[in-house]
Amino acid sequence: MNKTPHVAIVGATGAVGVEMIKVLERRNFPVGELTLLASARSAGKKLKYNGREITIKELTKDSFGGIDIALFSAGGGISKEFGPAAVEAGAVVVDNSSAFRMDPDVPLVVPEVNGADVKNLRKGIIANPNCTTAITLMALYPLHQKFKVTRVFASTYQAVSGSGAQAIEELDRQVSQIVKGEEVTRDVYPHQIAFNALPHVDSFLEDGYTREEMKMENEGQRIMHHPEFKASVTCVRIPVYRAHSIAISAEFEEPVSVERALETLEAAPGLDVVDDVAKNTYPLPLIQAEQDNCAVGRVRKDCALENGLCFWVAGDQLLKGAALNAVQIAEALVAQE
Numbered sequence: 638m639n640k641t642p643h644v645a646i647v648g649a650t651g652a653v654g655v656e657m658i659k660v661l662e663r664r665n666f667p668v669g670e671l672t673l674l675a676s677a678r679s680a681g682k683k684l685k686y687n688g689r690e691i692t693i694k695e696l697t698k699d700s701f702g703g704i705d706i707a708l709f710s711a712g713g714g715i716s717k718e719f720g721p722a723a724v725e726a727g728a729v730v731v732d733n734s735s736a737f738r739m740d741p742d743v744p745l746v747v748p749e750v751n752g753a754d755v756k757n758l759r760k761g762i763i764a765n766p767n768c769t770t771a772i773t774l775m776a777l778y779p780l781h782q783k784f785k786v787t788r789v790f791a792s793t794y795q796a797v798s799g800s801g802a803q804a805i806e807e808l809d810r811q812v813s814q815i816v817k818g819e820e821v822t823r824d825v826y827p828h829q830i831a832f833n834a835l836p837h838v839d840s841f842l843e844d845g846y847t848r849e850e851m852k853m854e855n856e857g858q859r860i861m862h863h864p865e866f867k868a869s870v871t872c873v874r875i876p877v878y879r880a881h882s883i884a885i886s887a888e889f890e891e892p893v894s895v896e897r898a899l900e901t902l903e904a905a906p907g908l909d910v911v912d913d914v915a916k917n918t919y920p921l922p923l924i925q926a927e928q929d930n931c932a933v934g935r936v937r938k939d940c941a942l943e944n945g946l947c948f949w950v951a952g953d954q955l956l957k958g959a960a961l962n963a964v965q966i967a968e969a970l971v972a973q974e
């Protein structure tokens with residue numbers, strides 16, 4: 638891999654894409670050249686990178702000549718259609734969509750958990766995990782290493798930016814309509830999201846779970862290399878702009894204690910322990926927004942499980958759940974010999 642790669646961002650104008658530009662800047666990623674790609678709607682517009690204006694180009698199959706790393710963030714259909722063209726042109730694709738996550742020839746990577754899997758580049762594509770899964774694993778995986786997790790029961794509290802830029806506008810618009818006493822209009826969600834909670838993220842499967850809910854088990858198994866891991870999840874969209882939170886009850890093979898759990902979590906990379914209930918201190922999405930680290934708190938023995946712990950994790954899903962994780966993968970690619 639070129640040590641100063643030519644990077645392309647596919648979906649540069651989206652909620653994740655604009656964060657990717659900022660993360661590349663903030664982490665001083667050794668960008669040789671940056672190409673910004675989006676739909677024909679955005680072609681010709683400009684975005685700033687390190688103070689320099691870059692003109693957005695329309696994504697086509699010929700967009701990838703000379704590109705070393707292509708960070709895809711424009712939806713699964715675009716990844717399936719254009720990812721292989723990028724690989725054929727010589728780029729390594731880091732894909733944010735769910736298009737390739739369950740492909741056994743495509744590593745699914747959270748660098749703090751299975752960073753070494755970046756080496757298994759059979760298809761030239763590396764998948765970035767589902768956002769709630771990545772944020773959950775930042776706390777669950779260190780506990781798994783110590784106590785061996787068997788299963789989790791979880792509920793998620795997901796921000797609207799997880800549905801993209803249009804959903805942020807929808808929450809803004811609905812709040813303003815309600816304040817002005819106007820009729821509430823909606824385009825993105827099946828119900829009003831302002832001042833509401835929707836137990837519905839992604840499409841429903843025949844068994845009643847949603848696709849999003851099954852990602853924690855399916856992707857968790859691959860990322861932790863733990864094929865027996867089970868997860869029963871209810872995903873809920875809430876009117877928060879940015880950062881997802883997850884309430885988790887985890888059962889372990891080995892006996893657990895809160896003290897040992899906290900010790901383990903304190904030592905975990907990319908994770909802050911925020912846990913002092915006497916001072917009303919616990920992770921909050923409002924505080925985690927725009928933070929690279931995730932936060933864990935409310936750690937306690939689960940009163941209904943044999944070897945169980947309950948905890949609450951919050952993290953910025955546009956960062957650890959998407960842009961930051963993708964750039965960390967790109968950093969691992971550049972660091973490879």
Ligand SMILES: NC(=O)c1ccc[n+]([C@@H]2O[C@H](COP(=O)([O-])OP(=O)(O)OC[C@H]3O[C@@H](n4cnc5c(N)ncnc54)[C@H](OP(=O)(O)O)[C@@H]3O)[C@@H](O)[C@H]2O)c1
Nearest residue numbers: 648650651652653675676679710711712734799801802959
């Ligand atoms: N939002 C999150 O928290 C999050 C977290 C993890 C993963 N992801 C995944 O990341 C991807 C992007 O999500 P997002 O939230 O950033 O969505 P978004 O805000 O709706 O942005 C979508 C991006 O895709 C581009 N795009 C759409 N149609 C295109 C086309 N035909 N050709 C080229 N570009 C096209 C858009 O360009 P225009 O502006 O020109 O339309 C825009 O840049 C999705 O696969 C999503 O599942 C998102």
